[in-house]
Amino acid sequence: MTRADAIARARQHLHSGEFLAELDRRVAYQTESQNPERRDALRAYLSEELQPAFSRLDFSTRLVESPTGKSPFLLAEYLESPSAPTVLMYGHGDVVEGMGGEWRSNLDPWRATTIDNRVYGRGTADNKGQHSINLSALRAVREVRGGRLGFNAKFIVEMGEEIGSPDLRQVCESLRDELTADLFLASDGPRLSADRPTIFLGCRGGIRIHLEVKLREGSHHSGNWGGVLANPATILASAIATLVDGKGRLLLDQLKPPRISNQIRATLADVKIEPTSDEPSLSVDWGEEGLSAAERLYAWNTLEVLAMSSGNIEKPANAIPGRAEAVLQLRFVVGTRMDKIVDAIRTHLHAGGFPMIEVRAAQGFAASRTDFDSPWINWTAESIRQTTGKAPAVLPNFGGSLPNDVFSEALGLPTIWVPHSYPGCSQHAPDEHILLSVTEEALGIMAGLFWDLGEMARLRH
Incomplete structure (x- = not known):
């Protein structure tokens, strides 16, 4: 046999x-x-x-x-x-x-x-x-x-x-x-x-980061209070935009991986990301500049917004919400210090004018x-x-x-x-x-x- x-x-x-x-x-x-x-x-x-x-x-x-x-x-x-x-x-x-x-x-x-x-x-x-x-x-x-x-x-x-x-x-x-x-x-x-x-x-490793802005209990009429009450949803969206831009590119250096080695680049040189007809098409001009799709997916870090919540999206009221929260996830490659991620985000946000945002880790994989x-x-x-x-x-x-x-x-x-x-x-x-x-x-x-x-x-x- x-x-x-x-x-x-x-x-x-x-x-x-x-x-x-x-x-x-x-x-x-x-x-x-x-x-x-x-x-x-x-x-x-x-x-x-x-x-x-x-x-x-x-x-x-x-x-x-x-x-x-x-x-x-x-x-x-x-x-x-x-x-x-x-x-x-x-x-x-x-x-x-x-x-x-x-x-x-x-x-x-x-x-x-x-x-x-x-x-x-x-x-x-x-x-x-x-x-x-x-x-x-x-x-x-x-x-x-x-x-x-x-x-x-x-x-x-x-x-x-x-x-x-x-x-x-x-x-x-x-x-x-x-x-x-x-x-x-x-x-x-x-x-x-x-x-x-x-x-x-x-x-790749993965860590979930929970961001929360809680300014007050309940919501308040947007006509009576708009322009004089801070909006937690606006604050949260602005804070996230300092971490990752509108094209999915990381803005905070501490969230980026080490330089991609020549060995990894060579290994990925013949790897093509080609979705089939029933899979989603790759987004044009999305992700880190200067990298191939394979390098973005297998050799780089990405920060994704998994969920956001403020007010009631099904039945929005004409009111400024009192709180907003989001769950983000950083997928990261070897060489990224997972134990430093949450502190880096917290320090960055607080130094950037967002001390009201609570930052905590929700789940992590090495x-x-x-x-x-x-x-x-x-x-x-x-x-x-x-x-x-x-x-x-x-x-x-x-x-x-x-x-x-x-x-x-x-x-x-x-x-x-x-x-x-x-x-x-x-x-x-x-x-x-x-x-x-x-x-x-x-x-x-x-x-x-x-x-x-x-x-x-x-x-x-």
């Missing part, structure tokens, strides 16, 4: 309907981590669904309780030979709110429904479909190799990624010896595009990535090229945030992410889906990678 046989076997899992039936069963668990009423579903997904799946692959499994009483973690381990390479994998089984009633044709978010090239359902892209692809590829290699993988594998699954992975670092640090590995390999987030396999080495000199990068890229005939895009990080720092910094592992979704997948929104075409290719990619890991063990002997 050969590498090609393993790839064909993985794809057969999709063609036979086995993979989609498995995914449908997993999507049915309503694992909304932001909903306290789903606590039992979060645990059940691990104990009822994933533990048996890993056991069928001869992994030993156990649930690890959260140190703060939140949802448990699943630790699965397969040890074949102390001389074989060991890979640590990751997935998350929690999802965002289902948003039932908002999906096309009133689709049920808790079923995996196939329409043409799309498989709809909450979690299909983020992240149940992606870790299901990796499990299916492991199974295919094992079937072809006569019950063996050829390498050692460990898997940790959390149920709190959508609420910021609050206990992941503490749990992983407590399990440091058990999570020892040669490589961290996982799948989440989107590819560069549906037709180009992608490797990313880490993630930026991290694997060094470009890691030999695992070329190894992964060559494996994918051999499987698909395509040169994968290699990104220093992807645009969003993941708990990559837990694995790259806390555990000290080289981190390689091979995503199985695409930018138009509608994750975190109604109509979340994966593409059958990408899923089939991804099953082959992961089977090829796992086969090659096994060959590495053979060569070591």
